[in-house]
Structures are given as structure tokens and as C-alpha cells.
Amino acid sequence: MTVIRTDDYGRVARERLPADVWDFIEGGSGDELTLAANAAAFRRARLRPRVMVDVSTVDTTRTLLGSRLATPIGIAPTAYHQLVHPDGEVATAAGADRAGALFVVAMFASRTLKDIAAASAAPLWLQLYWLRRRDAIADLAERAADAGFAALVLTADAPRLGRRLRDVRNGFAVDGRVRAVNLDAALMAASHDRRAGASALAAHAAQTFDPSLTWADLAWLRERSALPVLIKGILTGEDAAAAVAHGAAGIIVSNHGGRQLDGAIAALDALPEVVDAVAGACPVLFDGAVRGGRDALVALALGADAVLVGRPPLWALAAGGADGVADLLTGLTDELAHDMALAGRPTLADVDRRLIWGHS
Ligand SMILES: Cc1cc2nc3c(=O)[nH]c(=O)nc-3n(C[C@H](O)[C@H](O)[C@H](O)COP(=O)(O)O)c2cc1C
Numbered sequence: 001m002t003v004i005r006t007d008d009y010g011r012v013a014r015e016r017l018p019a020d021v022w023d024f025i026e027g028g029s030g031d032e033l034t035l036a037a038n039a040a041a042f043r044r045a046r047l048r049p050r051v052m053v054d055v056s057t058v059d060t061t062r063t064l065l066g067s068r069l070a071t072p073i074g075i076a077p078t079a080y081h082q083l084v085h086p087d088g089e090v091a092t093a094a095g096a097d098r099a100g101a102l103f104v105v106a107m108f109a110s111r112t113l114k115d116i117a118a119a120s121a122a123p124l125w126l127q128l129y130w131l132r133r134r135d136a137i138a139d140l141a142e143r144a145a146d147a148g149f150a151a152l153v154l155t156a157d158a159p160r161l162g163r164r165l166r167d168v169r170n171g172f173a174v175d176g177r178v179r180a181v182n183l184d185a186a187l188m189a190a191s192h193d194r195r196a197g198a199s200a201l202a203a204h205a206a207q208t209f210d211p212s213l214t215w216a217d218l219a220w221l222r223e224r225s226a227l228p229v230l231i232k233g234i235l236t237g238e239d240a241a242a243a244v245a246h247g248a249a250g251i252i253v254s255n256h257g258g259r260q261l262d263g264a265i266a267a268l269d270a271l272p273e274v275v276d277a278v279a280g281a282c283p284v285l286f287d288g289a290v291r292g293g294r295d296a297l298v299a300l301a302l303g304a305d306a307v308l309v310g311r312p313p314l315w316a317l318a319a320g321g322a323d324g325v326a327d328l329l330t331g332l333t334d335e336l337a338h339d340m341a342l343a344g345r346p347t348l349a350d351v352d353r354r355l356i357w358g359h360s
């Protein structure tokens with residue numbers, strides 16, 4: 001198949017991956033209402049292009065928390081990249097590096113932070129779940145700083161794992177050869193424990209995630225790490241304001257790709273109220289169903305400083321390793337630049353709400 005757009009990587013990946021791994025990646029929770037809503041929200045958006053604007057050069061560069069990026073499109077944290085490619089996150093990092101893109105590495109990465117960092121000169125951030133084992137969080141935050149990671153991302157929408165029925169039906173467990181190598185094996189054992197009619201990941205999360213996480217705990221993390229801490233999984237203006245009040249360095253508007261609370265609003269529908277509540281106090285990033293340059297343009301116009309893609313890099317990694325990831329990100333960035341030109345917005349500073357019909 002000729003790969004000319006993001007979805008093509010998905011078709012190739014689906015052919016290559018075991019069915020239960022594909023379902024783990026693609027699936028949402030419950031009836032997958034939120035998963036569908038994320039995509040539907042982008043299909044509804046309509047643009048107000050301007051004409052007679054000099055678009056002979058289009059600039060997609062973006063500075064985020066002091067790091068200069070070639071593109072405002074980065075990689076969202078997703079666990080266990082070795083499930084789809086033997087080089088795992090090292091290949092993902094090499095691909096992001098070639099595209100000059102941000103890569104948010106998951107706490108449950110299957111390659112060491114050091115090896116990942118060695119593969120990329122582009123900014124890397126580390127995502128954290130709030131574990132009952134606080135020592136493991138603090139230790140990981142320290143190793144991230146030592147490895148040159150530029151920020152931490154605390155995922156706030158997972159006091160327990162969403163009920164992902166595909167994983168339950170498949171009795172999904174992480175292949176024992178693929179390990180979350182940045183955490184001790186004992187802490188991760190349940191993720192590999194395959195049982196019919198149950199998700200090993202849900203069982204693992206029930207054991208190890210600390211559901212008592214509140215804003216007071218953000219102070220604990222901030223005291224232990226000099227790295228800026230962003231909060232991922234915010235969908236309301238109230239929580240965005242609280243995040244700013246508690247010293248978050250940034251916010252990621254996200255419903256976890258429809259994998260946590262099913263029935264939660266589409267991430268795109270939450271974006272304007274979060275942007276209004278933050279009022280420029282910190283960067284606002286966005287993820288959920290960005291599949292093309294037009295989607296990125298819409299989220300940027302509604303106030304996101306950058307967008308992240310979750311499933312597409314896994315597809316691209318499965319389809320083509322580091323080259324696949326690099327091609328995906330440069331392809332998305334080319335599409336964004338193309339649409340910026342046709343919309344009469346040659347720089348990201350020109351991309352604002354007036355671009356979106358009904359929001360101007
Ligand atoms: C297979 C998979 C694994 C994920 N693992 C994590 C994770 O470990 N930590 C996290 O914060 N989010 C995780 N997410 C959520 C993503 O960071 C992101 O919010 C979501 O995938 C964005 O939506 P998209 O896939 O539609 O682009 C995961 C998503 C998928 C699909």
C-alpha cells in the first residue's frame with residue numbers, strides 16, 4: 001500500500017500486529033462514545049480562510065517551555081512501544097528527532113530513559129502515573145532529569161484504568177518479553193499475568209495506581225524535582241484554573257484518547273474553556289483524534305500551543321520503525337503548513353479563533 005496519509009499507517013499496522021495488540025491500541029473504554037466523539041468533533045469544524053495574504057513562506061516552528069521545535073505536532077505518551085517494534089521507544093525517539101518534534105515518553109516505556117535520550121536531540125518529556133509507591137515516582141523523576149528530560153507530565157485522569165472491553169474480552173496482558181524497564185519488575189508483574197475475561201492492565205492499575213491523588217500531591221512532586229510539571233487529562237475550566245493555581249507548568253487537554261471516562265466530552269469541545277480559564281498563564285497542549293494537518297490547525301486555532309498524537313506514532317512505528325515515525329510527523333507538519341497557506345495564516349501567531357467558523 002502507498003502510505004500517503006496518517007490512516008494508511010493504521011491499515012498497515014493492523015495487518016502486521018497481533019489482533020489483541022491492535023485492540024489494545026485502538027480501543028476506548030465502555031461503549032467507545034468518547035473515542036467516537038473525539039473524531040466527530042474535528043469533522044464538524046469548518047474554517048474561515050483569508051485571502052490575498054503573502055504565504056510564500058509558512059512557519060510551523062514553536063517554542064514550548066523554552067525548547068524550540070520544528071513543529072507544534074508531537075508524540076503523546078503511550079506505553080510499551082516494543083509491543084509494535086523491537087526497537088521500541090528508541091526508534092520512536094529517533095523518528096521524533098528527525099522531525100524536530102517533541103516526544104512525551106511514557107512511564108511504562110519499554111526502553112530505558114538513557115537509551116531513549118541517546119536517540120534524540122529533540123526535547124523529551126516524561127509522563128508519570130501516580131503510583132502508591134511514591135519512591136518509584138521520585139526516583140524516576142530524578143533519573144529523567146539526569147537523562148536530560150526537559151519536563152514531567154503527570155497524568156491525572158487515571159485513578160483507575162478505564163473499562164476497556166476489548167482488552168477484557170481478549171484477556172489482554174503485556175507479552176512477558178516487553179517490560180516497563182524503568183520500574184522494578186515486581187511493581188509491574190501483574191501487567192503480564194494473562195487471565196481469560198480480564199485485562200491484566202486494569203488489574204495492575206488497581207494494584208499500583210494511587211487513586212487518592214489530589215492537588216496537594218502536586219506540591220510533593222514539585223518539591224522533589226526541579227523539572228516543570230504539566231498536568232495531563234484536563235477537560236474543564238475549573239480544573240485548568242486549579243492546575244495553574246497549584247503551579248502546573250502546563251496543561252494537556254485530553255480524555256486519554258477515549259480510554260478513561262466513557263461519555264466524557266470530546267477533547268476538542270473542552271479546549272476553548274480550558275484556554276479561557278488559563279488565560280495565557282501556562283502553555284496548553286491538546287490530544288485526542290488529531291489525524292491530519294487540518295485537525296492540528298483546528299486545535300491550534302482554538303488555542304492549543306501544541307498538539308500531540310497518540311495512536312498514529314504506534315501505527316507508524318509498526319509500519320516503518322524510526323523512518324515511519326519521522327515520515328508521519330513530517331507528513332503531518334507538511335499538511336499543517338499546506339492548510340496554513342490555503343487559510344492565509346503564514347505563521348502560528350496568525351492561527352487564532354477567527355479561523356474557526358462559529359468561534360470568531
Ligand atoms: C496504546 C495506548 C497507550 C497509552 N498509554 C498511555 C500512558 O501510558 N500514559 C498516558 O498518560 N496516556 C497514555 N495513552 C493516552 C495518550 O497519551 C493520548 O492521550 C491519546 O492516545 C490521544 O489520543 P489519540 O490516540 O486519538 O491521538 C495511551 C494511549 C494509547 C492508545
Ligand SMILES: CCCCC(=O)C(=O)O
Nearest residue numbers: 079108161201205256259
Ligand atoms: C496501565 C496503563 C497502560 C497504558 C494505557 O493503556 C493507557 O494509559 O491508556
